Amino acid sequence: MRHWLMKSEPDEVSVDDVAAMPKKTVPWFGVRNYQARNFMRDHMQVGDPVFFYHSSCPEPGIAGIARVASPAYPDATQFEKGKYFDAKSTHENPRWMNVDVQLVKKIRLVGLPELRAHPELADMTILQRGNRLSITPVTKAEWEFIVALAAKPAP
DNA sequence: GCCAACGTTGGC
DNA sequence: GCCAACGTTGGC
Numbered sequence A: 001m002r003h004w005l006m007k008s009e010p011d012e013v014s015v016d017d018v019a020a021m022p023k024k025t026v027p028w029f030g031v032r033n034y035q036a037r038n039f040m041r042d043h044m045q046v047g048d049p050v051f052f053y054h055s056s057c058p059e060p061g062i063a064g065i066a067r068v069a070s071p072a073y074p075d076a077t078q079f080e081k082g083k084y085f086d087a088k089s090t091h092e093n094p095r096w097m098n099v100d101v102q103l104v105k106k107i108r109l110v111g112l113p114e115l116r117a118h119p120e121l122a123d124m125t126i127l128q129r130g131n132r133l134s135i136t137p138v139t140k141a142e143w144e145f146i147v148a149l150a151a152k153p154a155p
Numbered sequence B, C: 001g002c003c004a005a006c007g008t009t010g011g012c
Helices: A015-019 A034-043 A112-116 A140-151
Strands: A003-008 A025-027 A049-054 A061-068 A100-111 A135-138
Touching (some): A003 A061, A003 A140, A015 A025, A015 A100, A034 A135, A049 A100, A049 A140, A061 A112, A100 A112
Parallel strands (some): A003 A049
Antiparallel strands (some): A003 A135, A061 A100
């Protein structure tokens, strides 16, 4: 079992949006980066724990705990008109895949400055300079540290 | 809105 | 296969 962090822009899909979904589950559509796709397609397993991260918003940070809820399957939005359409993708040979993600629980927001304040988390991919990858592995130690952090009051 | 960092594209 | 140009991400 691996642990993951998945970024979403809350303007598009927030933790609260997912909490309102049937079964609290959403297809993680819109990933258009090969490395992130490969994580979903080749490395995720149903049940893997996921941090739900809010990005490109006033308070970026980890906002929820979720789990991988399905194997990867073709991302429907690549075939639909809109910002995620990909003319080079076909049903026979789809380029983009997604898993379903199910929200387990909302947590207090553990913001970026708070994450950066802990030396235990200094190696997290998300905190590295220039990192833009929307899906990144998280180590077990990082996972457990952040879960414990979220259980404490906001600093 | 700015801009650093990065991924992708396409000409050669 | 190189690499410049371009587009995107995402924090600030």
